[in-house]
Amino acid sequence: MIDINSKINSFFIFNSTFGPKEGEELKRILFFHPNQVTADARKIQVGLCEAVVKFMSTFSSEPCEALQTQTKRYIFFQPEKNYWMVLVVRLPYPTKSMSSIAEKRGDMIQPVMMQNLLVTAYKMFRMFVGLFSDIPAEDIYTKCQQFFTPYILSRNITNDVTNVIQGINYLPLEKNSFFKVVCFIDLLEINYSDFKCIAFIYNEQLIWNGLSTDDMLTLYQYLVQSLLPKQVEKEIQGGAVTAAQRHGRFISPPDGIHTLDDIQKLVKVYLKLEDDTETKQYYLIIYRTLSATICLTVDAKKTLELETFRSLDAFIGPQLYNIASTVSEQCTVHALQNAQLANTENKFIYFNRLNLAFKTSAPINTLTPSAAIKPEVLTIIAELHSDRKSLGNYGEIIIKTLDEYWITGKSSNEREFYVVIQKKNANIIEVAEEVKQICEAQMKGIFFYPI
Amino acid sequence: MxxxxxxxxxxxxxxxxxxxxxxxxxxxxESVLNPTDSFEEFETEMSSNPQERHSSLTTKCSTISEIQSEIGESSKDMKTVKSSDDLKGKDEAMSSSASSSNLTDQNGDGVDSDKDEYLQSPELVNKEKHVFILSSAGKPIYSRYGNEDKLAGLCGVIQALVSVVEDQNQDILRSINTKDCKAVFLVKGPLILVAVSKSNESETQLVMQLTYAFNQIVSVLTLTQLNRIFEQRRNYDLRRLLAGAERLIDNLLIFMEKDPAFLLGAVRCLPLPEKARENITNAIISTCNKIRDLVFAIMIAGNQLITLVRMKKYTLHPSDIHLLFNFVRSSESFKTAESWTPICLPKFDATGFLHGHVSYISEDCQACLLLLTVQRDAFYPLSQAKHTIAEKLEKLKCIGAINDALNRSKxxxxxxxxxxxxxxxxxxxxxxxxxxxxxxxxxxxxxxxxxxxxxxxxxxxxxxxxxxxxxxxxxxxxxxxxxxxxxxxxxxxxxxxxxxxxxxxxxxxxxxxxxxxxxxxxxxxxxxxxxxxxxxxxxxxxxxxxxxxxxxxxx
Incomplete structure (x- = not known):
């Protein structure tokens, strides 16, 4: 794991049109982390970034993405016109000895991880606070401060494949169980026509989704990385779960919905539902029973009654309990089957760009570091993932590293499949054969060419 | 090895x-070429800090004086071919285009307007790769396209970017990226070199090309002279000393984009029957082994090496040979007459000039013979040696073999x-x-x-x-x-x-x-x-x- 505070040099957001005149430079800086940096130092940093952006604009119509110096890497992201988010990371100080190169690899933050961090931070902001350009100029400084300070401090950048390829972990269910889930959602939406179910999650795996994939990823990340871990922690600390909690409760707002005041505490989000033509503001209501979590939305313009929530609780509670139990049984069976498959040292990653489906042999929450993918291998996977042109619509690449790692990447239209094998004295034909077997065992029915 | x-x-x-x-x-x-991997070299270069880099550029002992002392020559005034009078001579009012380091000024009002428009002119827009060379004071020296005089504004911005980054804890500006474009910066001695490229070359490959461009300038001036010029006058307009070298850099840049020799840090040899190459080599050795100051005798044709005979202990680095290839290919005049020219080979010895007798072997053969010596006035003995070699090659029917290879006989x-x-x-x-x-x-x-x-x-x-x-x-x-x-x-x-x-x-x-x-x-x-x-x-x-x-x- 990378200690965020020692590696992130700074994170800031600026808009040069906010203080166009000389002497107004500070107005251009909407947010700056860390807070203790002096005004002069902020001005210099932002000034440099403004100059870099302008310099590159004379040569390219694409926005500036990165600035690299001997000791730092700056990653730029322009989510809305003139609004720039910049993340600055210190690089391990290079020395000439070889031993430090190994160290350097382990410490390295992948540029694509930094880029993902910025993009995710922005999308979270957009979901919970709105577009930068919609926020009145006098409010933007406080809004950014309120949102980004806790956000950036809560981020753990681990050198993990899930930070390189951001996807959604889907839970495959057999027909009947899936049908139960869909029936339940339909029934709910018919009985409570103001409410829309936008996500059904079991543990950390998605079963059903009613959002565009882009918004879904953000909501999924919010649930899986921020809300649910806190909730699970609370449940564990609470010891024996009370009988009432077994039958489910609203977990957002955190203390449930019992009074009219609680309704005021409901989180509002900007989302685009399946039938929407544009982004609208909704109340986000999250309900949980056992390991099953559902997210509901209501138009933010609607007036909400306490009675509705009581009735909703009575409706969802028992049904969700049933479904959660069924799914739980299936998961146990799955886990047993997977345990038999997964007793090899080899690792694989599957990703589908269309529905963001992501599957990996490495455990998602890496408790055992030995099961994680080595940073140098991750670097190669990150490069393959970000360079789509190299493989085209179908293709295959096999790379061997100095440490006898064989990394295979395959693409088939929007799908990607990577396998990491560590094997001494192997040759390409043996490796290809092994990859083929893993592909058949794990990805039955998905066609990769060349086979 | x-x-x-x-x-x-x-x-x-x-x-x-x-x-x-x-x-x-x-x-x-045993290799005629020094097989040091240029990649490793560039990586070390990339990783050293500014002070170290500076010292590596200045404190190098001179191989040339070493050779001279070995053969008992005095080494005085070896390195002053272009006298420094030249520098002091025409004094021009030179304005400092490099406003210290206030980037926010550059941004606001100031530099932009008409100069930025020039950057959008057809001469400059939509190029695959730009290369700019400027002095550390921000004075334009070379631009691959367009007129560098009109690029003073851009050079000012580059200089300001480099110096702002340098002011922050001795950091060094390396590169800036957009999705389709890379700008790579190399600060070397008193010069700043920048490549702005939309090609698929990597940052390291572009830095290597900039290093070559720098070495091309050194090969015309020597590092000693280059450093001295800017020590004496930070604002000096180097273009006055580099007249003609622009063409060398132009050609070198094209050469580097086309020939894999640069990608691999290796030299291409002209394929020849073993016997023919041996005959050529022997003809050179037997003719030249009495000439004491001769360091290298190199025969090349069409950017390919035919043979290289060297003084014991010394080898040439591929990058120096590439510069020789470029030099010969860019100079039409060698085709018509024997020439006597000073040339600095930066990897061999960046501090001084070797003197080269350059000539084509015969009218009907594109092979060019370079005889490099530390002696300033050895034209006549070397000219004589060349004619002897040419005669021997004719007699041994080597010319035919070279021509066959060059014409790619079926x-x-x-x-x-x-x-x-x-x-x-x-x-x-x-x-x-x-x-x-x-x-x-x-x-x-x-x-x-x-x-x-x-x-x-x-x-x-x-x-x-x-x-x-x-x-x-x-x-x-x-x-x-x-x-x-x-x-x-x-x-x-x-x-x-x-x-x-x-x-x-x-x-x-x-x-x-x-x-x-x-x-x-x-x-x-x-x-x-x-x-x-x-x-x-x-x-x-x-x-x-x-x-x-x-x-x-x-x-």
Whole structure:
């Protein structure tokens, strides 16, 4: 794991049109982390970034993405016109000895991880606070401060494949169980026509989704990385779960919905539902029973009654309990089957760009570091993932590293499949054969060419 | 060197285990070229801090004075060919275009307006690769396209960017990226070099090209003189001393984009029958072994090395040879008359000039002989030596052999290697023998084709989207760039890459002894490629005496 505070040099957001005149430079800086940096130092940093952006604009119509110096890497992201988010990371100080190169690899933050961090931070902001350009100029400084300070401090950048390829972990269910889930959602939406179910999650795996994939990823990340871990922690600390909690409760707002005041505490989000033509503001209501979590939305313009929530609780509670139990049984069976498959040292990653489906042999929450993918291998996977042109619509690449790692990447239209094998004295034909077997065992029915 | 390489090959063989230990095509116990990998060199360069870099540029002992003291010459006034009077002479009011470092000023109002418009003019817009060279005071020295006089504003911005980053804890500006464009910065001594590229070259490859451009300037001035000029006058307009060198840099930039020799840090040899090369070498040795000050005798043709005879103990670095290739090819005047010219070889000795007798061997042969000495007034003895050598070569019928190779006579196996090897799935390959820093590709460049490159480039170096029907060898080499970069990557080097897609199948393989890049048909079987590579290596081994220089002759 990378200690965020020692590696992130700074994170800031600026808009040069906010203080166009000389002497107004500070107005251009909407947010700056860390807070203790002096005004002069902020001005210099932002000034440099403004100059870099302008310099590159004379040569390219694409926005500036990165600035690299001997000791730092700056990653730029322009989510809305003139609004720039910049993340600055210190690089391990290079020395000439070889031993430090190994160290350097382990410490390295992948540029694509930094880029993902910025993009995710922005999308979270957009979901919970709105577009930068919609926020009145006098409010933007406080809004950014309120949102980004806790956000950036809560981020753990681990050198993990899930930070390189951001996807959604889907839970495959057999027909009947899936049908139960869909029936339940339909029934709910018919009985409570103001409410829309936008996500059904079991543990950390998605079963059903009613959002565009882009918004879904953000909501999924919010649930899986921020809300649910806190909730699970609370449940564990609470010891024996009370009988009432077994039958489910609203977990957002955190203390449930019992009074009219609680309704005021409901989180509002900007989302685009399946039938929407544009982004609208909704109340986000999250309900949980056992390991099953559902997210509901209501138009933010609607007036909400306490009675509705009581009735909703009575409706969802028992049904969700049933479904959660069924799914739980299936998961146990799955886990047993997977345990038999997964007793090899080899690792694989599957990703589908269309529905963001992501599957990996490495455990998602890496408790055992030995099961994680080595940073140098991750670097190669990150490069393959970000360079789509190299493989085209179908293709295959096999790379061997100095440490006898064989990394295979395959693409088939929007799908990607990577396998990491560590094997001494192997040759390409043996490796290809092994990859083929893993592909058949794990990805039955998905066609990769060349086979 | 070869013996160590052999060991490691046998332990490192990955996909081609059955290669026997003796098969290391092109390796020989002693090399005429200094095989230091330029990649490692550039990486060290990239990682040192500014103070170290500065010292490495200034404190180097002079190889030339070493040679002179050995042969008992006084070394006085060796390095002052262009006198410094020249500098003090015409004094011009030179305004400092480099406003200290207030970037926010640059941004606000000031620099922009008409100068920025010039950057959008047809001369400059839509170019695949720009190269700018300026002094650390921000004065324009060279621009690949357009008129550098009109780029003072841009140079000011570059200088300001570099110095703002430098002011922050002695940091160094390296590169800026957008999705389609890279700007790479190199601060070297008193100069700032910048490449802005939309090509698929990596940052390291671009830094290497900038280093070459810097070395090209050093080869005209020497590092000593370059440093002294800017110590005396920070604002000096270097263009006054570099008249003519712009063309050298122009040509060098094209040369680097087209020839894989730069990608691999190796030198291409003209394929010749072993006997012919031996005769040429012997003719040079027997003629020149009495000339005490002669350091190198080099015969080249069409950017390929024919032979190199050297003073014991000294070798040449491939990058110096590349500069010599570029120098000879860029100077039409050598074709008409024997010339006597000072030349600094930056890797050999950046502090001083060697003196070169340069001439073509005969009217009907494109081979050029360079005799490099530390003696300032050796024109006549060297001229005489050249004529003797030319006569001997004529007598030994070597001229014919050279011409056959240059004209790519159909009978030679090296003229169309792919046909001779006879494996239809191989479309292109390039091979570098690491211990001798020599390379061979399936498509040896001939003279007339080199002219083509220059013609093609004269059309402007614009980015064009052309539909490729048949790849030229340059296209193949462009495809290898990414593979080369991954193989030589400092942090995560790959040993072996196999990539297959709908366009083609490319294999890149590095061992301690060689580097090999092969393009096959798309979607070929892995078994087939394995067999093809075995076969290919055997062919190179069989022809090694013809395609490589397998010894390291001395006077």
């Amino acid at each position: 070869a013996s160590t390489s052999k060991d490691t090959v046998s332990t490192n063989v990955t996909s081609q285990e059955d290669i026997d230990d003796d098969l290391l095509p092109g390796a020989c116990p 009978d030679l196996p090296t003229t169309n290697p792919l046909k001779h090897i006879g494996i239809p799935i191989i479309r292109h390959f390039m091979y570098k023998c690491k211990s001798t820093a020599q390379l061979f590709t399936s498509d040896p460049i001939s003279l007339d084709r080199l002219q083509d490159y220059r013609m093609m480039h004269r059309e402007g170096g614009d980015i064009t989207v052309k539909k490729i029907e048949k790849l030229s060898d340059i296209d193949y080499v462009k495809n290898y760039r990414k593979f080369c970069n991954q193989i030589h990557c400092a942090t995560v080097p790959a040993k072996f890459i196999f990539r297959s897609n709908s366009q083609d199948t490319i294999l890149a393989w590095i061992t301690n002894g060689f580097e090999l890049y092969v393009t096959f048909d798309p979607l070929v079987e892995k078994e087939q490629t394995k067999k093809a590579v075995d076969h290919l290596l055997q062919w190179i081994k069989r022809e090694e005496n013809r395609i490589f220089i397998m010894n390291a002759p001395t006077f």
